Amino acid sequence: MTKLNYSCLFLLFFVGLSHSLGAASEKSVVDEIKNAEDRFDNRSVPLVEQVVDEAVLAKEEYQGGSFRVLARKAKIERYKCSSCHTDKPVTAQQGALLTHGDIILEHGSEDQGLSCIDCHHPQDRDYLEDKKGRKIDFDHSYQLCGQCHFRQKRDWLGGAHGKRVVNWAGERTVYNCTTCHNPHSPRFEKRFPATYSVELD
């Protein structure tokens, strides 16, 4: 009888062992990721490539703290706007060019698109203005765009929308809204792909 008991115990032991081994091999990388809660020092990574484009410290934070966004003002051809937009009336030779005749406005719904002063400050042309009447710097347009596109802004802050510049490590610098999107017609234009694929062997 004891012999039978022992063999039963033995069998149970093996069943248990194989079970735990099986469970161990089922462990997924997802579990490993979930358990990784220690902060990783991004600045400990030696970088070979630096961000060369001008960037400014963002006025908001992401999950890792402060970050930088690519500056916009340097890319606006005729900034500062107040050099033309003064109180005085302007007489210009190239009127069509200087009155932004080149801008195609395709932003907002089809029947009720946006107009200039929906985003631009009506008086101080060097700034943008949100719906609460706050002045917004051109470099921080995400504060303005985020009023309507709040889901995109949330994802952008977290890192699921837009992208980082040059490095995955080091100080976080991300593309601004206007780095990729033309604010006047933000949808990407249709075009031919950069290349094509051939059949796999």
Place this chain on the structure above:
Amino acid sequence: MSSKKIKNEEIRTASLLEKKSTRRNFLKGLSIAAAAGSAALTTGCIPAADAASTEELKLRWQEFFKKNYRLMTQEEKDATVARLERLSKLNANLDVQMGSYPPLDGVLYGYAFNITRCEGFMECVTACVKENNLDRKTNTQYIRIFEMEPGQLDPSTGDGQYYHEVPVDNKFYMGTQCFHCEKAPCTKACPTKATWKEPDGIVVVDYDWCIGCRYCQAACPYYGRRFNWGKPEIPKEEVTRRQHYLGNRIRPMGKMEKCTFCIQRTRKGRLPACVEACPTGARVFGNLLDPESEIRYVLKHKKVFRMKEELGTDPKFWYFID
């Protein structure tokens, strides 16, 4: 080989036979024969032993008998990298800077692909081809973009060879490449242990230990691997010279290659070429072990899925929707 060279070889061999045999001469002859033999092994023909190729011959001889990358010490890695740099200079007159830098501590690379955002512009593909020195003749590409019907999530139902204006209304685009599985079936299939998963999660190939049997290609359920049928052809001015031993160095003929998450970039903190080139921000890359990284944000807050997850390969490549 020209007939003149063959004649020279014959004369040399004949003179060797006629010489009076001493111990010294015997050993000398043996070493010449061995060197010639090694050259024959690597190229299939015996090169003329003039001054320039003696060095090449010596380097190739040492290269042929080097260890598997994983068994090398750092000195041995440095030595092979130096030899490969020199060989590249001798063979193609290319000055490359090759590295063998190790994985970073506390880093596990992961990738996410936004199927809502990708619009099929394929700029990732051209950037990848350029960065990784892929063969231009056969149009080898690590990344494939599929034009998909709504509701489908299996790329085999999509069109991988589209060429028209994109994005097409009511279609979506899905990119595939090597998914760097945690339980990578390709590494198990390799008979020479020439492919393995590095501690930072990147599945790599030691091109010099690969025998080109293509078992790994058959084992990969994602069609992530590519084979070099010929010697890669790349315009000299387009060669990316900053290289890694396990990454974008120019592969010899008959070797397996694949996406390495741009190991030569990512181990230096840089984004892979595809992520940097993506015009729509559909590609997210980062450290899975960093709770503050973008990739972790995606995994935590977005609806994600992995391709053929039921196979248990545990890929580190997620698809997500906005």
